[in-house]
Amino acid sequence: MSERAFFIDYSRCIGCEACVQACGECDTHRGVSMIHLETIRRSESVQTAPQVCMHCEDPICARVCPADAIKKTPDGVVQSSLKPRCIGCSNCVVSCPFGVPKYEAEIDQMMKCDMCYDRSSVGKKPMCATVCPSGALTFATMEEIQRTRRGIPINSWKFGKEEVKTKVFVMVPRKIERVDIDLVQITSTPSPLQDDPYDVALMLEES
Ligand code: SF4
Ligand code: SF4
Secondary structure (H helix, E strand, O other): OOOOEEEEOHHHOOOOOHHHHHHHOOHHHOOOOOOEEEEOOOOOOOOEEEEOOOOEOOOHHHHOOOOOOOOEOOOOOEOOOOOOOOOOOOHHHHHOOOOOOEEEOOOOEEEOOOOOHHHHOOOOOOHHHHHOOOOOEEEEOHHHHHHHOOOEEEEEEEEOOEEEEEEEEEEEOOOOOOEEEOHHHHHHOOOOHHHOOOOHHHHHHHO
């Protein structure tokens, strides 16, 4: 693995869907796009936010898999499910705090972003990062990011009481060190919070 890392900057996304198209062209996904392009408070804003697998340090998707179908490489990339093992139970789909894995009914298997491992493991950019015209998805060194961006990269999250560290970084305003998500508030409060559980709208306002 190269010293380059993956960075998401939601504030730069222009919703062009180039990443969605490019992801679908990756040979390892068999024509299926694995990136999610989310909308943020759709009734109030045209802002979109791309979501790739965050490649958690201790991936809950792999922990809950009863078939041991999700493997993490020594360099920290959490792979999509292994076909001979996956039983299509969708435990991973419901457990992922970032809503990443998809159950593909046609093949009865979970598929998800693997950071285009055939490319990123040899230092090449994942497909989405090669086409993103605005730098919302970037595969670069930490030094390049710190030199060229206003915000800071973070990879610390807290979902309720569960702390999660990820291999993928998200650009946030300088005063934020960790994104805390109040799960009780999300499940008990009507929208707009439900539309934007990570409060990306607030990050965008402050960036
Ligand atoms: S973001 Fe979701 S799918 Fe990706 S490693 Fe973490 S738990 Fe697994
Ligand atoms: S759907 Fe497949 S990869 Fe996901 S938990 Fe079930 S067996 Fe594992």
